[in-house]
Amino acid sequence: MATPSLKIDHARYVLTVDSERRIIQDGAVLVENGRISRVGKAVELADARADRVIDGRHLVVTPGFFNGHMHISYAHPVRGIFPDEQASPLVHVFNLQSAMTEEEEYHTTLLGLVELIRNGTVCFLDPGSTKFPDACLQAYEDSGIRVILGEGVTDQEAPWALPRFPAGEAIARTASFLAKWNGRLGGRIRAWAMPFSPETCSAELLQALKRMVDEHHTGLTLHHNSGAKARQDSLARHGHSPTAYLESIGVVGPNVLLAHCLGLDDAEVDCIARTRTAVAMCPVTAAKSGRGVPEHGRMPELLARGVKIALGCDSPNNSNHLDIVRAMNMAAIQYKDARQDLRQVPAEAALEMATRHGAEALGQGDELGSIEVGKKADLVCFDTLRPEWQALWNPVNNLVYSADGRSVHTVVIDGRVVVSAYRQTFVDEPRLYAKVQEIGERLQARTGIRFPRSRWPMS
Numbered sequence: 001m002a003t004p005s006l007k008i009d010h011a012r013y014v015l016t017v018d019s020e021r022r023i024i025q026d027g028a029v030l031v032e033n034g035r036i037s038r039v040g041k042a043v044e045l046a047d048a049r050a051d052r053v054i055d056g057r058h059l060v061v062t063p064g065f066f067n068g069h070m071h072i073s074y075a076h077p078v079r080g081i082f083p084d085e086q087a088s089p090l091v092h093v094f095n096l097q098s099a100m101t102e103e104e105e106y107h108t109t110l111l112g113l114v115e116l117i118r119n120g121t122v123c124f125l126d127p128g129s130t131k132f133p134d135a136c137l138q139a140y141e142d143s144g145i146r147v148i149l150g151e152g153v154t155d156q157e158a159p160w161a162l163p164r165f166p167a168g169e170a171i172a173r174t175a176s177f178l179a180k181w182n183g184r185l186g187g188r189i190r191a192w193a194m195p196f197s198p199e200t201c202s203a204e205l206l207q208a209l210k211r212m213v214d215e216h217h218t219g220l221t222l223h224h225n226s227g228a229k230a231r232q233d234s235l236a237r238h239g240h241s242p243t244a245y246l247e248s249i250g251v252v253g254p255n256v257l258l259a260h261c262l263g264l265d266d267a268e269v270d271c272i273a274r275t276r277t278a279v280a281m282c283p284v285t286a287a288k289s290g291r292g293v294p295e296h297g298r299m300p301e302l303l304a305r306g307v308k309i310a311l312g313c314d315s316p317n318n319s320n321h322l323d324i325v326r327a328m329n330m331a332a333i334q335y336k337d338a339r340q341d342l343r344q345v346p347a348e349a350a351l352e353m354a355t356r357h358g359a360e361a362l363g364q365g366d367e368l369g370s371i372e373v374g375k376k377a378d379l380v381c382f383d384t385l386r387p388e389w390q391a392l393w394n395p396v397n398n399l400v401y402s403a404d405g406r407s408v409h410t411v412v413i414d415g416r417v418v419v420s421a422y423r424q425t426f427v428d429e430p431r432l433y434a435k436v437q438e439i440g441e442r443l444q445a446r447t448g449i450r451f452p453r454s455r456w457p458m459s
């Protein structure tokens, strides 16, 4: 069935993020067969008719947002249980994750999707958290979102309860995952290889998975620890820095997405740029967990070298929210403070990472990431009839420095309206919220993982 045509008419601003970065006042966008067929001034599109017309007079239209590192699964039902000073919650994280049942993961995924979509995310990469993709398929289908999935694998000892298999089995499992999932839901699902990290995977496993994604024209993502400690360990084990080690075994390139990447040295920045390897950075997670961005953050150097960076939210227990607008805000402000230099990471660069460059980092830049004729129609409309959007002179500044995802009014994915006037229609939210709260209670009781509910007396 053909997707009905759609016109957003008289938009107050259209932030195209196209090759010229045009910002169109009193703009219009026409969507036909799921793709953008015309973009321009409203007067230029006055003759364009559509099945549905959205009055854009109070809307700012942007490309849909990409979330390049977003663990969806265990965290929603236990969001906020870790005290601020919990130095490393990872042991608890993976114990909770491994205790999730299929039914629990379906509902917590639904909640994740509601939060992602209502904040304007059109595509997210789950770095191998989802244990029951078959159970979650209905949620992906109903929500209309794009998702990059994979089975998280390791073949080495790890301090946490990660899924571990002999290398041959990890390779076979990844091959069958790609065969089963890549391209489903009309291409909205992409399947990638997802080895957890270089520390928990052998070179043999990493190399085999890289060859596999080269052959299948898909991608590979892994957690990339850098910094002094990781460098020391990597030098001792491999005689290379963490990034040079990956290059030495051939696990770099445009279809490799390195997550976090804090603490890169100059040679590592050069390696990533030279090999056109992509990066996903989670600025709110980095700040909230005290990772020392002033000392370890290299986003400005990576941007200066043209590296494609996607922003991520990590999980509801890392950044604690799934809002790329807030991630843009943090990216744009944290480096100004860290470097005491107001030229660092302009608001426009933050918006590029959330859209055009994020799409490129996730291997979808040809089809997505900007409002240009021929691209798939993934659009976000922000409601400017709100105090944080007043007064409005520079819409990029209002978006990055004043707004957050709560002013997302309309979301379009593949030409289909999935959020309209703030509402999604694929799930009953109050019922879902009660369900997820109950899952959180069950999960804590079952695992015995509990923390004091509050530093303040709660009666």
Ligand SMILES: [Zn+2]
Residues within 6 Å of the ligand: 069, 071, 127, 223, 259, 314
């Ligand atoms: Zn992660």
